[in-house]
Structure formats: structure tokens, C-alpha cells
Amino acid sequence: MARGKLIVFEGLDRSGKSSQSLRLVEKLEADGHHVLHMRFPDRTTPIGRLIDAYLKGESNQDDHVIHLLFSANRWEASSTIHSHLAANTTVVLDRYFYSGIAYTHAKSLLSSTSSPSPPPSPLTLDWCTSPDVGLPRPDLTLFLDLTLEEAARRGGYGGERYEKREMQERVREVFGRVWMGEGDAGRKAGEFVRVDAGKGMEEVEEEVWMNVRDMWESVEREGKGVGVF
Ligand code: 2DT
Ligand code: MG
Numbered sequence: 001m002a003r004g005k006l007i008v009f010e011g012l013d014r015s016g017k018s019s020q021s022l023r024l025v026e027k028l029e030a031d032g033h034h035v036l037h038m039r040f041p042d043r044t045t046p047i048g049r050l051i052d053a054y055l056k057g058e059s060n061q062d063d064h065v066i067h068l069l070f071s072a073n074r075w076e077a078s079s080t081i082h083s084h085l086a087a088n089t090t091v092v093l094d095r096y097f098y099s100g101i102a103y104t105h106a107k108s109l110l111s112s113t114s115s116p117s118p119p120p121s122p123l124t125l126d127w128c129t130s131p132d133v134g135l136p137r138p139d140l141t142l143f144l145d146l147t148l149e150e151a152a153r154r155g156g157y158g159g160e161r162y163e164k165r166e167m168q169e170r171v172r173e174v175f176g177r178v179w180m181g182e183g184d185a186g187r188k189a190g191e192f193v194r195v196d197a198g199k200g201m202e203e204v205e206e207e208v209w210m211n212v213r214d215m216w217e218s219v220e221r222e223g224k225g226v227g228v229f
Contacts, residue, residue: 004090008142040070047073101174103171
């Protein structure tokens with residue numbers, strides 16, 4: 001029996017991940033596929049509520065602790081993702097562990113972090129990657145890349161913790177390094193496609209669709225099973 005595919009949207013705030021991921025779900029459903037859409041962080045679980053409070057600035061957490069909570073928030077969904085894929089339901093994710101890696105590692109590149117000095121552990125790329133090793137591996141990751149200028153033209157950012165230009169700049173840099181194959185994350189990344197999210201909505205949608213179709217055909221042709229990261 002065919003299995004579902006795991007498709008991930010990644011990128012900066014304002015890059016259009018939410019709209020594009022929902023459009024893809026509609027398109028796949030119109031084609032007769034079963035699809036589950038999820039987003040991370042999933043703020044509805046007990047762990048997700050801790051993350052939500054942190055992002056809104058209502059609570060503080062050590063950088064390592066919040067990183068592990070974001071990862072735990074994915075692990076608590078891991079068996080759900082696996083069982084949907086096995087039941088031939090495609091799972092479309094709005095953010096996954098690449099955001100986890102990019103946002104936490106980006107903090108280490110900022111001049112000041114919340115960690116005391118000397119920090120108990122530097123937030124290296126590989127340290128940031130390890131808690132997520134073993135999660136269901138995406139068949140395709142679409143990295144919606146946007147310049148900071150274009151993000152500003154789209155109305156700038158909201159008021160959450162990471163929605164600041166300096167942080168977004170670092171996050172974009174780290175996504176780019178992973179895309180280039182750096183570190184355990186880059187080596188394990190599999191299909192990691194950069195899409196220019198500065199183009200129009202329809203153009204981006206078309207590029208997403210072509211990549212999804214290519215991935216779909218190769219998974220079916222080669223009979224690839226669900227992988228682990
Ligand atoms: P949204 O704006 O998409 O709700 O994301 N983040 C996300 C992390 O720092 N680590 C993670 O593992 C994930 C999934 C990105 C809220 C913010 O949380 C950041 C933006
Ligand atoms: Mg956001």
C-alpha cells in the first residue's frame with residue numbers, strides 16, 4: 001500500500017509558509033489525497049503552552065531548556081505523524097526541526113544571549129540538531145527564502161520574542177548554511193529546496209507544486225519508505 005509523504009515548509013517569519021502550506025493542502029485534497037496539516041510549535045499541548053508563554057514574553061527560559069521544549073513538542077507528535085504516513089495520509093508541516101535548529105543557533109550568533117558567561121554549553125549547530133535526531137524525516141523541505149528588505153515591505157514583524165530584524169538576519173544566515181550542507185543537519189537534510197519567496201504568491205505556489213510532484217514521483221518510483229532524521 002502507498003504511504004503518505006512528509007512535506008515541510010520552513011523559512012523566516014513573513015515568508016508565506018502558512019499561506020503556502022494551506023494552499024498545498026487544498027491542492028492535494030482536490031487531487032484526492034488525504035492530508036493532515038500541522039504547525040510547530042503546536043501551542044495547544046501542555047508543552048506548547050510553555051512555548052507560547054515564552055514567545056509572548058510572559059515567561060523566561062534558559063536557551064537550552066526552551067530548545068528542548070521545542071524539540072519535545074515535535075516528539076509528542078512523532079507517532080501521530082508516523083501513523084498518518086503509514087495510513088497513506090500526507091502530512092504537511094508549517095515549520096519543523098529546521099526552525100528549531102536555525103532559531104536556537106542564531107541566538108549564539110547574537111552579541112548577547114540569555115545564558116550566563118561562560119555558557120554551560122555553546123548552542124552549536126550540532127548541539128541544536130541532536131535532540132531531533134530520530135524524528136520522521138521529511139520527503140521534501142521547502143525553504144521559503146525572503147530578504148529582510150522584502151519582509152519589511154510586507155509590513156515587518158509582530159511583537160513576539162524572535163520577531164526582530166537582528167535575529168531574523170541571523171536565522172536566515174543559518175538556514176542558508178544548512179541548505180548548503182553544513183553540520184549534521186545539512187548532511188542529513190535530504191531534499192531541501194530553496195524557493196524564492198519574494199516572488200508573487202502564484203509563482204511561489206507553482207514552484208512548490210513542481211517540487212512536490214517531482215518528490216512524489218521519485219518516492220513512488222523508488223518505493224522509498226519513511227525515513228528517520
Ligand atoms: P510561528 O510564528 O510559526 O508560530 O513560530 N521556533 C519554532 C523556534 O525557535 N524553534 C522551533 O523549534 C520552532 C518550531 C520560530 C513561532 C516562533 O518560534 C520559533 C518562530
Ligand atoms: Mg511568527
